[in-house]
Amino acid sequence: MSKKENKLEAKNLDAYYGDFHALKNINIAMEEKAVTAFIGPSGCGKSTFLRTFNRMNDYIDGFRIEGQILLDGRDIYNKDIRVDELRKEVGMVFQKPNPFPKSIFENVVYGLKIQGIKKKSVLEEAAEKSLRHAALWDEVKDKLNKSALALSGGQQQRLCIARALAISPSVLLMDEPASALDPISTAKIEELIYTLKNEYTIVIVTHNMQQAGRVSDYTAFFYMGELVEHNKTRTMFTSPKDERTQNYITGRFG
Numbered sequence: 001m002s003k004k005e006n007k008l009e010a011k012n013l014d015a016y017y018g019d020f021h022a023l024k025n026i027n028i029a030m031e032e033k034a035v036t037a038f039i040g041p042s043g044c045g046k047s048t049f050l051r052t053f054n055r056m057n058d059y060i061d062g063f064r065i066e067g068q069i070l071l072d073g074r075d076i077y078n079k080d081i082r083v084d085e086l087r088k089e090v091g092m093v094f095q096k097p098n099p100f101p102k103s104i105f106e107n108v109v110y111g112l113k114i115q116g117i118k119k120k121s122v123l124e125e126a127a128e129k130s131l132r133h134a135a136l137w138d139e140v141k142d143k144l145n146k147s148a149l150a151l152s153g154g155q156q157q158r159l160c161i162a163r164a165l166a167i168s169p170s171v172l173l174m175d176e177p178a179s180a181l182d183p184i185s186t187a188k189i190e191e192l193i194y195t196l197k198n199e200y201t202i203v204i205v206t207h208n209m210q211q212a213g214r215v216s217d218y219t220a221f222f223y224m225g226e227l228v229e230h231n232k233t234r235t236m237f238t239s240p241k242d243e244r245t246q247n248y249i250t251g252r253f254g
């Protein structure tokens with residue numbers, strides 16, 4: 001099998017919140033249609049780094065980057081990049097499920113409606129496809145017009161994944177997507193991530209090392225704003241190269 005292309009890359013990336021140097025000379029290339037987990041102790045920069053891939057940090061006063069973030073080889077911080085177009089390509093799911101106070105159906109088709117798609121049959125088809133993809137269809141198909149807020153936390157998170165998938169991204173960023181969920185819902189999200197990687201490039205921030213071991217092909221370990229080590233997950237967990245990685249994965253700090 002030929003080697004997969006690099007979907008996402010960071011080159012000599014530094015990031016700052018005002019004077020605070022949050023990410024220090026990060027270099028990484030992430031394969032397409034693979035799952036990469038970002039691990040590391042609290043405050044080491046995982047979420048900051050994740051958010052650079054869809055420019056979510058742009059909203060934060062005083063935040064700036066140096067270096068490059070490439071999506072399919074294109075620098076997404078270039079002046080000619082439209083951020084709304086970028087976010088269609090790079091979807092995001094957050095730690096706490098954040099459905100809108102609308103019906104299940106309206107949540108899923110929200111992004112499509114913003115794009116101006118009005119035709120009912122197109123929206124219905126997209127809603128079903130996305131909900132099936134997010135492994136939620138069977139649980140909600142008879143109550144699409146009910147409020148999304150009446151769903152369980154785990155269902156709400158899968159709904160948010162369906163909402164992200166509806167706009168056909170190629171990358172899915174997930175910031176601790178299961179940390180607010182019970183073990184059964186967590187297992188469902190993990191299974192889902194495993195199936196989604198056939199079609200999407202997935203980057204997941206997780207505090208749970210077992211979870212990183214279960215769902216990811218590659219793991220990147222961050223420590224105090226540095227990328228210490230990036231390798232195949234199995235290699236990283238069995239024979240880490242750096243002492244700091246070893247200390248972290250054996251629970252000696254963090």
Ligand SMILES: Nc1ncnc2c1ncn2[C@@H]1O[C@H](COP(=O)(O)OP(=O)(O)OP(=O)(O)O)[C@@H](O)[C@H]1O
Pocket residue numbers: 017020022040041042043044045046047048049060
């Ligand atoms: N909006 C902000 N303004 C200023 N500093 C920030 C901001 N967001 C994050 N930071 C700082 O940047 C550093 C990295 O934070 P980040 O949230 O990326 O870490 P993290 O590894 O994701 O942590 P956690 O695992 O606790 O979520 C921390 O020192 C944090 O205090």
